[in-house]
Amino acid sequence: MSAASELEASMQRISDIEAVKRLKYKYWRCVDNQRWAELRTCYADDAEASYMSGQWTFSGGDPIVDFLASSLTEIRKGMEERGEGSSGHLGLQPEVELTSPTTARARWVASSGEGALYYEDEYVKVDGDWKIQRSDNYSGLAARF
Amino acid sequence: MTNTDDLATRIRVLDDIEAIRQLKHRLLHGIDNGGWEQVRSCLAPDATSDEFGDPGHPIEGADAIVRFLSGRAPDLEARGIRSFHLAHHPEIDVESEREARAIWSLHYFEFDSDAKTARQQAAYHLDAYVKQGDDWKLRSTGLVNLLDARWDAPDLAFVETIRSELEENR
Numbered sequence: 001m002s003a004a005s006e007l008e009a010s011m012q013r014i015s016d017i018e019a020v021k022r023l024k025y026k027y028w029r030c031v032d033n034q035r036w037a038e039l040r041t042c043y044a045d046d047a048e049a050s051y052m053s054g055q056w057t058f059s060g061g062d063p064i065v066d067f068l069a070s071s072l073t074e075i076r077k078g079m080e081e082r083g084e085g086s087s088g089h090l091g092l093q094p095e096v097e098l099t100s101p102t103t104a105r106a107r108w109v110a111s112s113g114e115g116a117l118y119y120e121d122e123y124v125k126v127d128g129d130w131k132i133q134r135s136d137n138y139s140g141l142a143a144r145f
Numbered sequence: 146m147t148n149t150d151d152l153a154t155r156i157r158v159l160d161d162i163e164a165i166r167q168l169k170h171r172l173l174h175g176i177d178n179g180g181w182e183q184v185r186s187c188l189a190p191d192a193t194s195d196e197f198g199d200p201g202h203p204i205e206g207a208d209a210i211v212r213f214l215s216g217r218a219p220d221l222e223a224r225g226i227r228s229f230h231l232a233h234h235p236e237i238d239v240e241s242e243r244e245a246r247a248i249w250s251l252h253y254f255e256f257d258s259d260a261k262t263a264r265q266q267a268a269y270h271l272d273a274y275v276k277q278g279d280d281w282k283l284r285s286t287g288l289v290n291l292l293d294a295r296w297d298a299p300d301l302a303f304v305e306t307i308r309s310e311l312e313e314n315r
Contacts, residue, residue, distance in 0.1 A: 008152055
């Protein structure tokens, strides 16, 4: 392998890790701002997702976004009725690992309101854009204060 | 065959993204710790900020922004208020060699030791940046507010600041 092609491979890895992180930031922005059409662009068409240790599972980008839109709209309505304002995810500590030129996985932790959420994600590069292929989350600490 | 021009462009974009992240962090550390020269160095001379004052009526010019912030700090301190900014989730677009934009998620915390209250605001910052010479500068910040919450914090107490230590170690 020539020095230039090694350099290019290394550059590609850094660019891909950047793009994967940015995808997840976009995901949280869309969730917190109820931007459902834009949220759909975060997912591969055949994505799979589970929430809260498998309490809810979905196959396909459309069913996943339909679930998030309806459940989060309901949660927000309840919060507004209680005068609690809106949610805001704070995603931290990405461990992004490229598993091939077009696949990656990552672990994240997010704080949201009074709890911690852990994510284990898989990503796929489709026509140059990274998408969420699979996302499983489970809850850590949940505390009221 | 590797195209070295293409590679150079991609390295530059990654460099620029990192420089813009550092710029935002430096700016917010400056605001939170009273480093007004540092704040000034992060701003383009014609920078505008929607973050403070009336929405839709941005503060115009780097000097005016620094004047506003440095004028507000002693007032907060006199009222026993401490505050800090947390910026995260940057979505940075480098649009040309000299222009970039970003969306940041911002959490602002304010703790009032006299009133024993806490306040949290969450917002998105819609930033534009310009590269002047070798350095990226903030050109404008727009604001989309998400929430503004206040609650009683009867046990609120401050740990003495480590500002001097931070400055010594810089």
